[in-house]
Amino acid sequence: MKLILIEDEPDSLMGMKHAVESINMDMILYTAGTAESALEIIEEQQPELIVTDIMLPGMTGLDLVEYCRSESYGPKVIIVSGYNDFEYARRSLQIGAMDYLLKPYSTEDFIAKIEKTLLLIGREESLSGQMKHQQAYAEIGNRMMRDNDLIDFCFKQTPLEEHIYQRLKLWHLEWLADQAYSLFVMDTKGYPEGKPEGREYTIQTFAIGNIVQELLLEQQPSILFKDPKNRWVLLTGEESVEGLAVRIINEVKQYHKLDIALGASSRMQRFESIHDAYEEAMTAFRIHSLSAETSVFYESKDEGDYSSPEEMASILKAKDEELVQLKVHRFIRQTISVELGAGRNDRVRGILNYLSDIIVCLRKSSSKDLEEIPMSVWESLDECHTLEQYEEVVCRYLLHLSEKISSMSLNAVIERALQLISRRYMEDLSLQIIADELSLHPVWLSQLFKKETGQTYMDFLTSTRIEQAKKLLRESSLKVYEIAESVGYHDLQHFGSVFKKRVGQTPKEFRYGR
Template sequence: MKMVIVDDEKGIVDGLNKLIGRYVPECEMIGAAYNGLDGFRLILERQPDIVITDIRMPQADGLEMIRMLKDEACHAKFILLSGYAEFEYARKGMQLGVQFYINKPVEEEELQECVYKVMEVIRSERARQQEVHNLKQQVHNRMVESALRDLLDAGSDNKVLVDELLRVVRIPLEDTRYVCAMLEFESSLGALKGPGLERLFLRIGQTLEQFQGVYRIRYSGSQVAVMVTHDQAIEYGELIRSIHDLKEMIYQETKLSMAVGIGTVQERAERISLSFEEARHALSYKVIKGEDAVIPYSEIINLKGRRLPVSEEIISKLEACMDNMDEKGCVNLIREIFGIIEKEESMSPADLQLQCLSILLSSMRKMSVQQFQQHDIIGRHILSLESISRFRTLEQLEEWMIQVIQGILSFKQEHQLPRKKDIIAEIKEYVREHYSEPISLADLSARFFINPYYLSQLFKQKTGETYLNYLAQTRINKAKELLIRTDLKVYEICQRVGYSDAQHFARLFEKLTGCRPSEYRKNPLRE
């Protein structure tokens, strides 16, 4: 604790200095003054924790000095030196918030007891302030994480919503480039909770520190989403090299392997979610690239550009058979596909590998991450598929593919995963019932056993809008009802419809309705 003494008698200042040094060694004397004005200047400059001051002093007495310091928002605690005949001064001191007094002449025990009481009050106040600060920081972190998650899932046609989310996260809109990556670890990140996850996030930030902004959130049990922003062109090759360095560093420190999908660089904020979708799609190619591969989306574009002998129509039929749990139909289609492949004389091993990947992804793309990780056949076989050369004949590869498809169907049946007649309708109903809860695309993926990338595409295809836009509109519609039918305050309505930040809620409400919540309550027919 730092202390300043203010008294017009030098003998008293020197005496108090010695007593404090002897009986309260926890306090450090950082200065002394001999009148109220000098004391005022010294205290503002040095910012002590405790001030011992006399009352009667030239130029400005102790009470006037305290009054001036309070006006300057000084947070020091004051101990007044007072005589028994100075009760009126003590009363005025209490009006200024002074709680501690030492009678003259000063006794060692009284001084020690008083200073220790002041120190305990300061420690208690600091502990409460730290607790409040930590609570505010936790709320802020949750709000930022939620906004980042929504930003990644927003969709490219949600400019109004994206702008508002960027404001919450404080990411610049103008003259900025954006790129996303998805990190997926070999197992759940349960071992990296708390400090472990913080260290992982720290390593990500350190490895990518050459970029202006690095944002990361835990997207699902084993996945971490990363967004990089920069006010200049992002050199894609440099980003890929940094990701490789990150992968090696994390493995050395935690022995955790990870695969990474990297989206393309975007120059418009509303296309952030597109880069994220690309990252997730690139990550799905780990089935042939390996479970510790770094996969830029640019590589997938090149693969997708090649000519494939099997039509999308046949692949769609295979997906339908998988949905309907039609094992016989699936086997027949696999044999039909390999019959077509066999007739393609010019097909290279790489083309064959890509074709097999298309078949596998079509059968798995609706599965959630949780299913994918616990699926024994996929875990033991697909993730170990490094090249087609491990199979000596096309027939061997064909039989292996049939076994995998049969394994996936058995897995679905064993875990009683029902066929969804209209999964989007079920999801919309769930959102209408749970709109007040934090329900992200990843949460829905885990609940409804469906891959988040596929869910995002399917929701847009079935409804014409992104999931996040639907959620926001549902919440705002409910807020409108509450504004009309209840006397709840705006911040209470904000919390009831699933938002933690009243300012964010008010801005979003205005952008979606054209007026602020308070204005809508006064005139709900103005829309």
């Protein structure tokens, strides 16, 4: 607590000073002999109590107090005067003086009035502090309630009902229902599932939030809050979304030397889309968090799906290195984004399961005895920290598999296809059925078949059927329609047309050797 004594008579000032110093209270005491020096102290220190004589060189004590008072500064005042003048007393009351002491006064009386006023100041400050704490607690509680609701909006789709809109208005967030917005998810890079606990990580979270809050002073309307994993979530009506995101990334890097991951949603038009925006931004954030890239990340909706194990097995057989790399790129990103709560071990397990399924498919379609995934691949995956590292390990292993199976004669695959045709030519035997039997993609099987036999699959199947029909026409007594059905044709007219085109004669002419 601060107190200033203002008296132009040195002896009186010294007496007042000694009297105040005898009071057993915690205070800082200032003294001044002129209005000018007193004004300088008051403006700099803003004491809670001013004790001043009325008559001072330059201006009266009353004028001094009146000059110092403002909306933000209202000290308690005790006036000391040697004049028993009603006008002085009246003006003292007007400026809010607590007491009016007439000289001469007793030291005991002076001390009593000072003590009484200091105790009053102490009680008022205590009450003011309590009220400020209560107000602060109320603000914290209101903010927590607001943030909890915003988290709910992120986690589940919430219809814009009347009570929801009223809550938005209470928090000055009705703009979420009235205009387009975007959503960011932000945190330190390398922690897609959230940072560990600890002082260092708490400081990082605070530093990121501090930078974003400063930038938001220029970007309205916006609201910043944290999700349950202590990642920062920003809802903003700002149209230049990428510009804001780049500034956040750059300024956190510049001032705090932190690399942050930032995932951004597309522009949303409806309040109910906050949930979709959060999922989009979260997916992009997780990918960015594990990527070596530093630019802003958006969820890609046009990358396409990764290949199934069966399709990837076919690609490996075709030795299409570029396509392998593309499909692995898509697979790794979808593995990261499919399960938002998946941890590092789940991620590695998912990749290994995919590789194991590919090996199973390769074994089905070849006679090559492929070994299980080497331990070195497990160890390499466990050491990966970025998407690019995961891609490199998976690509390297799959291309190694591709080289290994390419040493097997392609004729063995076609031989199996030919065996299937010779056993089942009478069925409705499509290329897809053969491809499924061999665990091959039909496109790759078609290309391989033409390369090895010089015929398309359909040409070869037709030739097989017609040759068998010729044999039956010459060696059996079956009727023509029975022969047609036995070689896979259920339309006699179509059979006759195909037969004549291939043989140059109708089935009947061929049978009787015309």
